[in-house]
Amino acid sequence: MAQTDTVTRILDTAEVLFAERGFAETSLRNITSKAKVNLAAVNYHFGSKKALIQAVFARYLDPFTERFHAALDGLEAEYGNEVIPLEILLETMARCVLEVPAERNSLKVFMKLLGLAYSQAQGHLRRYIQEHYGSVFTRFTGLVRRATPELPDAERFWRLHFMLGTVIFTLSGLDALRDIAEKDYGEHVSVRELIRRLRPVVVSSMQAPLPATVDDVLPAAG
Amino acid sequence: MAQTDTVTRILDTAEVLFAERGFAETSLRNITSKAKVNLAAVNYHFGSKKALIQAVFARYLDPFTERFHAALDGLEAEYGNEVIPLEILLETMARCVLEVPAERNSLKVFMKLLGLAYSQAQGHLRRYIQEHYGSVFTRFTGLVRRATPELPDAERFWRLHFMLGTVIFTLSGLDALRDIAEKDYGEHVSVRELIRRLRPVVVSSMQAPLPATVDDVLPAAG
DNA sequence: TGTACATCAGTGAACGCGCGTTCACTGATGTAC
DNA sequence: TGTACATCAGTGAACGCGCGTTCACTGATGTAC
Numbered sequence: 001m002a003q004t005d006t007v008t009r010i011l012d013t014a015e016v017l018f019a020e021r022g023f024a025e026t027s028l029r030n031i032t033s034k035a036k037v038n039l040a041a042v043n044y045h046f047g048s049k050k051a052l053i054q055a056v057f058a059r060y061l062d063p064f065t066e067r068f069h070a071a072l073d074g075l076e077a078e079y080g081n082e083v084i085p086l087e088i089l090l091e092t093m094a095r096c097v098l099e100v101p102a103e104r105n106s107l108k109v110f111m112k113l114l115g116l117a118y119s120q121a122q123g124h125l126r127r128y129i130q131e132h133y134g135s136v137f138t139r140f141t142g143l144v145r146r147a148t149p150e151l152p153d154a155e156r157f158w159r160l161h162f163m164l165g166t167v168i169f170t171l172s173g174l175d176a177l178r179d180i181a182e183k184d185y186g187e188h189v190s191v192r193e194l195i196r197r198l199r200p201v202v203v204s205s206m207q208a209p210l211p212a213t214v215d216d217v218l219p220a221a222g
Numbered sequence: 223m224a225q226t227d228t229v230t231r232i233l234d235t236a237e238v239l240f241a242e243r244g245f246a247e248t249s250l251r252n253i254t255s256k257a258k259v260n261l262a263a264v265n266y267h268f269g270s271k272k273a274l275i276q277a278v279f280a281r282y283l284d285p286f287t288e289r290f291h292a293a294l295d296g297l298e299a300e301y302g303n304e305v306i307p308l309e310i311l312l313e314t315m316a317r318c319v320l321e322v323p324a325e326r327n328s329l330k331v332f333m334k335l336l337g338l339a340y341s342q343a344q345g346h347l348r349r350y351i352q353e354h355y356g357s358v359f360t361r362f363t364g365l366v367r368r369a370t371p372e373l374p375d376a377e378r379f380w381r382l383h384f385m386l387g388t389v390i391f392t393l394s395g396l397d398a399l400r401d402i403a404e405k406d407y408g409e410h411v412s413v414r415e416l417i418r419r420l421r422p423v424v425v426s427s428m429q430a431p432l433p434a435t436v437d438d439v440l441p442a443a444g
Numbered sequence: 445t446g447t448a449c450a451t452c453a454g455t456g457a458a459c460g461c462g463c464g465t466t467c468a469c470t471g472a473t474g475t476a477c
Numbered sequence: 478t479g480t481a482c483a484t485c486a487g488t489g490a491a492c493g494c495g496c497g498t499t500c501a502c503t504g505a506t507g508t509a510c
Contacts, residue, residue: 006486006487022244022246022341022456024244024247025246027462027463027464028463028464029462029463029464036486038488038489039464039466039488039489040465040466040486040488040489040490040492041486041487041488042464042465043464043487044487045486045487046487048464048465049464049465054401067231071361071454110457115341116341118391118395119244119337119338119341119395120244126398153406153407154403154407154409155419157402157403157406157407158392158403158416158419159391159419159423161391161395161399162388162391162392162420162423163388164391165387165388165389165392165428166238166384166385166386166387166388166391167392168387168391169340169383169384169386169387169388169390169391170384171389172341173340173341173383173387175384176348177380180379181376181379181380184375184379185375185376185379187376192266194380195471196433196434197377197380197381197433198384199433199434200430200431200432200433201381201384201427201430203430204426204427204429204430204431205388205423205426205427205430206272207426208422208423208425208426208427209422209426210422211418211419211421211422212418212421216413228453228454249495249496249497250496250497250498251495251496251497259454260456260500261453261455261456261497262454262455262456262457262498262499262500263453263454263455264497264498265499266452266454266455266498267453267454268451270498271497271498305490313469386492445494446510447501447509447510448488448508448509448510449506449507449508449509449510450506450507450508450509451505451506451507451508452504452505452506452507453478453503453504453505453506454502454503454504454505455501455502455503456500456501456502456503457499457500457501457502458498458499458500459497459499459500460493460496460497460498460499461495461496461497461498462494462495462496463489463494463495463496464492464494465491465492465494466490466491466493467489467490467491467492467510468488468489468490468491469487469488469489469490469506470486470487470489471485471486471487471488472484472485472486472487472489473483473484473486474482474483474484474485475481475482475483475484476480476481476482476483477479477480477481
């Protein structure tokens with residue numbers, strides 16, 4: 001069995017198990033026995049469980065950031081000094097997210113992993129992602145800022161995170177929600193179908209009226 | 223030390239640690255040493271770690287469902303056969319969520335716990351919550367259905383979960399997001415402040431135009 | 445009023461178990477001379 | 478062409494550790510007679 005075999009089998013198995021149960025609930029023995037490799041192979045190839053978790057993310061995020069940077073380069077060249085419309089920016093991001101894991105048929109796994117990265121108490125993982133992939137998101141939010149000049153900076157920040165919550169929560173809890181939806185509405189829902197439903201909601205969210213000021217809501221000396 | 227002392231100290235400490243680190247990452251030894259009670263006291267009073275987790279949730283959800291049912295009773299009495307407007311329903315739910323843990327100053331903890339309940343692989347917990355608290359949500363979604371007759375059932379289902387994602391993701395990741403917001407925009411953000419910002423976004427989400435049909439987006443035999 | 449017993453919150457120490465990691469080792473392949 | 482050595486993916490068994498749980502026990506309080 002060549003090296004790439006073992007390394008790939010570990011990564012393939014680990015990402016599925018992590019996505020299903022979370023990081024702490026998945027042991028190296030779970031992974032190596034399902035992947036049919038030796039227990040010690042994880043530490044031999046990756047060094048530690050933490051490093052394996054980071055490698056699982058890197059295998060998605062490296063190609064994603066490369067693609068996304070390239071797509072933004074293309075948009076900037078196309079629009080020159082003009083402002084890139086919000087819908088185009090969102091559409092571009094969605095397309096890049098969809099394309100990366102397409103060949104591996106595991107968009108669902110990728111989304112579950114993103115959800116876990118936010119919700120599980122893996123400080124090292126948040127730091128790793130921020131360090132390696134923070135710059136592409138900074139670039140993106142800069143473009144969104146130009147596309148939504150009417151929004152105060154703080155409002156835009158919060159709305160982008162509201163959207164992020166919608167997308168990550170929905171797609172990472174997809175299996176459970178899909179079961180309910182299929183039972184109650186007889187509809188089979190694909191990830192692409194969900195993104196079709198998400199689009200108008202996300203756009204409306206970004207264009208929602210500004211909130212009432214605090215003075216409108218609370219008594220003066222509340 | 224009276225019984226209530228020990229039980230309460232365990233619950234108070236457990237909810238904070240669970241919210242900070244998750245269930246698997248919080249050991250009974252963490253909880254009991256911080257709560258200054260004997261390790262065996264958890265199993266003595268609650269029976270198991272799983273039962274402790276459920277008890278932590280019950281302490282929030284029992285008063286919440288009681289309040290929420292009462293509030294919906296009030297609305298139904300007030301509106302008689304008329305339809306209760308969507309904004310009123312959402313407002314009522316938000317008020318009940320805010321009121322319950324208000325006296326304990328731990329709305330943040332409650333929200334983090336809800337986020338964990340969805341994201342962590344605690345099958346027993348989802349089953350417990352569904353079993354004990356499912357009916358009040360069924361009642362609520364029935365009223366939302368009457369308030370949004372223009373939405374197809376499946377669309378309403380998904381949008382309610384999009385909203386749930388926004389709220390849970392935002393409030394459960396509050397600390398990290400708040401740090402960023404405070405550093406970048408010099409704004410201190412309370413939970414109430416966030417809910418003020420969430421309101422127009424949630425309402426706009428529910429009122430967003432229907433998505434393009436599949437035929438508009440995909441080639442016929444895609 | 446006094447004694448025997450029951451109840452029950454709480455304790456201290458130990459149990460077996462699964463965990464991530466380590467380490468000495470194997471065996472195949474490539475390289476130097 | 479043959480021999481000695483280096484490299485490196487992979488292995489099997491063991492390490493120490495922290496985990497949830499169990500159990501015999503304590504000691505205070507209440508109850509029956």
